[in-house]
Amino acid sequence: xxxxxxEQEIVRRQKLDQLRAAGINPYPAEEFIINAxxxxxxxxxxxxxxxxxxxxxxGRIMSVRVMGNASFAEIQDQTxxxxxxxxxxxxxxxxxxxxxxxxxxxxxxxxxxxGITGYVFTTQVGEISIHVTSLKLxxxxxxxxxxxxxxxxxxxxxxxxxxxxxxxxxxxxLIINATVKDTFVKRTKMMxxxxxxxxxxxxxxxxxxxxxxxxxxxxxxxxITHHNALDVPFYLRIANELYLKRLxxxxxxxxxxxxxxxxxxxxxxxxxxxxTVLEFxxxxxxxxxxxxxxxxxxxxxxxxxxGTTEVPMGDKIINFAAPFxxxxxxxxxxxxxxxxxxxxxxxxxxxxxxxxxxxxDNTMGRGKIxxxxxxxxxxGTYVQPTFITDYPVEMSPLTKxxxxxxxxxxxxxxxxxxxxxxxxxxxxxxxxDQRERFEDQVKxxxxxxxxxxxxxxxxxxxxxxxxxPTAGIGIGIDRLAMIMTNNxxxxxxxxxxxxxxxxxx
RNA sequence: GAUUCCGUAGCUCAGCUGGUAGAGCAUUACACUUUUAAUGUAAGGGCCCUGGGUUCGAAUCCCAGCGGGAUCACCA
Numbered sequence: 001x002x003x004x005x006x007e008q009e010i011v012r013r014q015k016l017d018q019l020r021a022a023g024i025n026p027y028p029a030e031e032f033i034i035n036a037x038x039x040x041x042x043x044x045x046x047x048x049x050x051x052x053x054x055x056x057x058x059g060r061i062m063s064v065r066v067m068g069n070a071s072f073a074e075i076q077d078q079t080x081x082x083x084x085x086x087x088x089x090x091x092x093x094x095x096x097x098x099x100x101x102x103x104x105x106x107x108x109x110x111x112x113x114x115g116i117t118g119y120v121f122t123t124q125v126g127e128i129s130i131h132v133t134s135l136k137l138x139x140x141x142x143x144x145x146x147x148x149x150x151x152x153x154x155x156x157x158x159x160x161x162x163x164x165x166x167x168x169x170x171x172x173x174l175i176i177n178a179t180v181k182d183t184f185v186k187r188t189k190m191m192x193x194x195x196x197x198x199x200x201x202x203x204x205x206x207x208x209x210x211x212x213x214x215x216x217x218x219x220x221x222x223x224i225t226h227h228n229a230l231d232v233p234f235y236l237r238i239a240n241e242l243y244l245k246r247l248x249x250x251x252x253x254x255x256x257x258x259x260x261x262x263x264x265x266x267x268x269x270x271x272x273x274x275x276t277v278l279e280f281x282x283x284x285x286x287x288x289x290x291x292x293x294x295x296x297x298x299x300x301x302x303x304x305x306x307g308t309t310e311v312p313m314g315d316k317i318i319n320f321a322a323p324f325x326x327x328x329x330x331x332x333x334x335x336x337x338x339x340x341x342x343x344x345x346x347x348x349x350x351x352x353x354x355x356x357x358x359x360x361d362n363t364m365g366r367g368k369i370x371x372x373x374x375x376x377x378x379x380g381t382y383v384q385p386t387f388i389t390d391y392p393v394e395m396s397p398l399t400k401x402x403x404x405x406x407x408x409x410x411x412x413x414x415x416x417x418x419x420x421x422x423x424x425x426x427x428x429x430x431x432x433d434q435r436e437r438f439e440d441q442v443k444x445x446x447x448x449x450x451x452x453x454x455x456x457x458x459x460x461x462x463x464x465x466x467x468x469p470t471a472g473i474g475i476g477i478d479r480l481a482m483i484m485t486n487n488x489x490x491x492x493x494x495x496x497x498x499x500x501x502x503x504x505x
Numbered sequence: 506g507a508u509u510c511c512g513u514a515g516c517u518c519a520g521c522u523g524g525u526a527g528a529g530c531a532u533u534a535c536a537c538u539u540u541u542a543a544u545g546u547a548a549g550g551g552c553c554c555u556g557g558g559u560u561c562g563a564a565u566c567c568c569a570g571c572g573g574g575a576u577c578a579c580c581a
Contacts, residue, residue: 004552006514006515006532006550007514007515007532007533007549007550008515008531008532008533008550009515011532011533012532063541063542065540065541065543065544066537066540066543067537067538067539067540067543067544068536068537068538069537069538070537070538070539070540071538071540072539072540072541072543074541083540083541085538085539085540087538087539088538089538109532110531121539123539123540123541124539124540125539125540125541127539127540127541129539129540143515144515144516144531144532145515145516145531146515146516146517146530146531147515147516147517147530147531148516148517148530149530149542150542151541151542152541152542155542156542157517157529157530157542158516158517158518158529158530158531158542159516159517160516160517161517162512162516162517162573162574163573163574164512164572164573164574165516165573167573168573176516218581219580220580220581221579221580261581263580263581265579265580265581266506266578266579266580268575268576268577268580269574269575270580270581271579271580271581275581277581359578419581420581421581423581451579451580474581476581478581479581499572499573500571500572500573502572503571503572
């Protein structure tokens with residue numbers, strides 16, 4: 001590739017040569033030991049001044065203000081920023097002033113990574129700063145960093161907001177936009193809170209295959225790949241459900257996995273081709289237990305991140321205080337449309353859905369029509385966490401039939417902020433019923449439903465050995481992260497959201 | 506995939522009904538030993554996304570393409 005160098009890039013390469021000519025390695029190999037961070041100094045210096053007399057800290061230069069023979073600069077480390085004060089005669093005690101006049105003033109740039117030693121003091125204007133006694137270049141930056149300025153009341157100027165720049169060059173986004181890092185720290189805290197909760201319940205974290213011979217456990221178009229040595233196709237997993245249930249058959253009574261799933265479908269602000277779902281399964285439990293477990297866990301997650309159950313999302317406040325509201329699917333539809341699904345036959349239902357403006361085609365069975373009505377007319381209205389329960393059997397091929405309601409299954413979905421956040425059920429463990437459900441899926445596929453499930457014979461074999469009654473759930477981790485970090489786009493909670501590859505010719 | 510908006514200096518953005526480019530920050534030079542969106546003076550920096558078309562003349566108007574955002578469809 002031939003990248004035409006800009007004026008500023010040429011200047012920085014020239015500085016690189018000058019540094020080497022002056023005997024300074026711009027990329028030294030030896031370690032630079034630090035004993036402080038920016039956040040540590042800001043938090044603790046005032047009440048413990050004696051401990052900050054001899055500090056060593058490293059970071060990236062983010063701004064420089066030269067005032068003749070003394071200068072102020074800001075360096076940024078993982079924890080934040082701190083001002084440093086560089087005085088010529090302190091870093092150049094002898095006759096040779098070139099370290100200050102040439103190296104610091106001319107050859108260092110915003111974006112360079114330096115290590116300094118010195119002592120902490122408070123400036124006349126009251127800012128905690130580091131008085132530098134020695135300075136060492138640790139890495140020279142050859143590409144100019146976009147400068148974002150912030151004034152004393154916190155207003156930012158010239159912030160880089162271009163989504164393409166931010167997502168393609170996340171490394172730069174993380175350096176210049178302070179809130180971005182915080183989002184990802186919160187995402188990890190959220191996953192840690194979930195892990196802790198599930199571990200305390202006695203569940204075992206496991207890993208199951210990403211490369212699968214049959215893409216099972218969900219209805220979606222898979223990515224397909226090929227194994228050369230075996231000369232067979234493999235699919236990137238669309239879900240891990242069937243593998244976790246195999247482990248329950250094998251005697252693990254509680255298992256969970258953060259599963260990176262892959263679906264070859266559209267991308268928008270709530271969909272990325274690869275995304276993360278937490279699934280967990282617990283033997284001898286049912287979906288009623290799972291609702292309680294789910295709401296307790298999400299309440300804990302909100303507390304871990306926000307210290308309160310009330311989570312801001314856009315202009316709304318979402319309250320994760322348990323228990324969450326519960327309503328059956330049919331009651332939800334009746335409430336929002338006045339339609340009593342149970343009173344209508346298939347044709348009447350189809351007509352009613354069309355009258356509501358739903359997009360209905362003739363391949364759709366009763367279950368899909370009901371799903372369409374709910375999706376169009378109800379789903380978006382559930383801002384506060386709400387469990388929607390008891391779905392038609394046709395749209396739930398892996399779910400146990402309802403203990404008392406004919407034609408329904410023991411399933412719930414959790415709606416938050418008008419979107420599905422979780423999907424759970426009492427797992428179907430009757431192998432003969434399961435085989436029939438798979439066969440119904442094949443019929444749907446033959447009718448033209450391109451997202452019906454494949455038969456997984458090995459999974460059926462596992463069920464025939466006997467699976468205990470089990471409750472299972474899948475929770476969209478990216479969507480949960482969006483809510484917990486108040487971001488409207490999935491791209492903002494993924495470090496490297498999928499983009500069309502750049503052309504470098 | 507459909508509709509729509511956007512693409513100008515390293516970054517943020519101006520650029521009117523067509524007359525071949527401007528500002529702030531950044532960069533370069535000089536001054537300044539407690540400043541903080543530091544300041545003052547001066548200078549340099551542009552395939553105006555790409556390719557066609559209209560026109561005497563296009564950053565500007567039209568068409569196509571590329572890239573991105575938003576909305577819709579499919580899905581989680």
